[in-house]
Amino acid sequence: MRGRWISQLSLFVLLAGFTAINLTPVVWGFMTSIKQPVDAFAVPPRFVFTPTTEFHWQVWIEKGFWHFLLNSAVISVGTVIISVSIGTMAAYGLSRLSGGASRGVLFGLLAMRMFPHILLAIPFFVLARILGLVNTYPAMILALVAINQPFTIWLMRGFFVDVPHELYESAEIDGCTAWQVFARIALPIVRPGLWVTALFSLLLAYNEFLFALVLTGPDTKTLPVAIAEYGGEDLNYWSLSAAAAVGIMLPIVIFMMALQRHLVRGLALGAVKG
Amino acid sequence: MTALSPRRRGPFHRQRGAWWLFLLPSGVVLTGVMLFPLGYAFWLSLHNYDLGSGSRDFIGLGNYAELLGDERFWNTLLRTVAIVMTAVSLEFCLGLMVAYGLYRLTFGVRVLNLLMFLPNIVTPVVAALFLRWIFIGRWGLVSGLLISWGIFPPDFLGDPVWARVTVVLADAWQFTPFMILVLYAGLNTVDQSQIEAAQIDGAGVWTLLFHIMLPSIRPLIVFVLAIRLMDAFRFFDTLYVLTAGGPGTATETITLYTYALAFRLLQVGKACALGVLTLVCVAMLVAVMIRVVYRREKGAF
Secondary structure, eight states, X not given: OHHHHHHXXXXXXXXXXXXXXXXXXXXXXXXXXXXXXXXXXXXXOOSOOOOOOHHHHIIIIITOHHHHHHHHHHHHHHHHHHHHHHHHHHHHHHHHSOHHHHHHHHHHHHHHHTSOHHHHHHHHHHHHHHTXXXXXXXXXXXXXXXXXXXXXXXXXXXXXHTSOHHHHHHHHHTTOOHHHIIIIIIHHHTHHHHHHHHHXXXXXXXXXXXXXXXXXXXXXXXXXXXXXXXXXXXXXXXXXXXXXXXXXXXXXXXXXXXXXXXXXXXXXXXHHOO | OOSOOSSOSXXXXXXXXXXXXXXXXXXXXXXXXXXXXXXXXXHHTTEEEBTTTOOEXXXXXXXHHHHHTOHHHHHHHHHHHHXXXXXXXXXXXXXXXXXXXXXXXXXXXXXXXXXHHHHHXXXXXXXXXXXXXXXXXXXXXXXXXXXXXXXXXXXXXXXXXXXXXXXXXXXXXXXXHHHHHHHHHHHTTSOHHHHHHHHHTTOOHHHXXXXXXXXXXXXXXXXXXHHHHHHHHTOOHHHHHHTXXXXXXXXXXXXXXXXXXXXXXXXXXXXXXXXXXXHHHXXXXXXXXXXXXXXXXXXXX
């Protein structure tokens, strides 16, 4: 009994150590964001210092990062609304298709998920330039909706598949139209899944970098692009960009806390479940 | 689509056979914004298209011939394959060990699982910045610690060999948590009676893992490896910020090369051809992996 206890404890210590190493870069980034440059550039690294929040204030307010936050919010919320609406409809349609046809579509979607994004980014840019859509919200939202569709449909389908088909059939016998079966029977059942899918789409849209780099401009630049481009001339650069980085990460930490129970389903099963 | 519609208020209100209509909006978007641009990219790849001057001539497979005869293309492809293979193997081995550890642990699993997952969902660009502050010469955490212990640190981002190591570590840092999550979920699906039977037969901790559990989640393993390989192959964000392919071209992957061709040199036609070649490579990879699963496990899906 005691031997078992000791082996459990050492296993825990080992895994906790792994977790600690995993979190070191994040913690170090956070420490950099509350350090004066003189502490940030100290060799050997300083772990004890007087913390300051002045760089958080500076980068978000004075350097105008709030503006990029606004762009990120508009683009990701717009993407989620469109992507989840049409993706949910498609997932419902798929869940009611016959096995063979739906398997074909699902494989097609999986193939699309695997496209090298750079191969889409180039024609997107050329087309957006021809249509005068570079540096506009619609171009970016449309691109993100398209690349999020396969993921959204796969994830939502997983929730629809669990709905017993007898429910649909009895609703049809009672005279519900196709739309009513979807809106009144199926949707309320999968509502929890709808939230999970919406939050994951939000995360994907918020984190996206390549398309934002190519398609956004000065007026529509999102947070990842803004921080990647943030110049290093300033002496306070480290502290400032660390403060921006920590701020960008904050919503994601909240997201993780909110979704902890669904993390496995969303990321593992959404990607893997057939 | 048969005429079983008592109330005709648009296609959605038909009673039967209207399921395919629910696929329509998504289908239109995917066709218009995904398949059409893809076709357009293929069309562009047949042109010598310079975005700067706007000149555009049809040259057939000229771009492909040029790329396949270019040493830089082959070097970049080999480098990408080497980096991706090393990173994914590392992620799988480490991920399996940690997942199995979590599986055997009886307390605190949920907290650890949640905390170790953070690097995977942090914005990749931000993750790359965090890693820069760890690995950058002199002021980075690792260099700083090594100096304070009296060891002269290598230039992790400036030395070609170390830069490749750093890039592999960066990928592993971000995606081992994903492996852990999927493998942990997989290990938990293994039939409990099978495990108990093996334990009664006196199977040790490792025998149990390698001879009982791994074989029964083989389809999942192949699937997650395929997903990781494909994602790693096209990965861009972290590299762009962490090393930008440097020093020189030491960590330039095929995606970074394509980006540079299209958006720095503005050779859009050639860049599209490179993208198509990447797609072909990835598709071949997937085809091989799916064959591996399906040969033995018919109907794994």
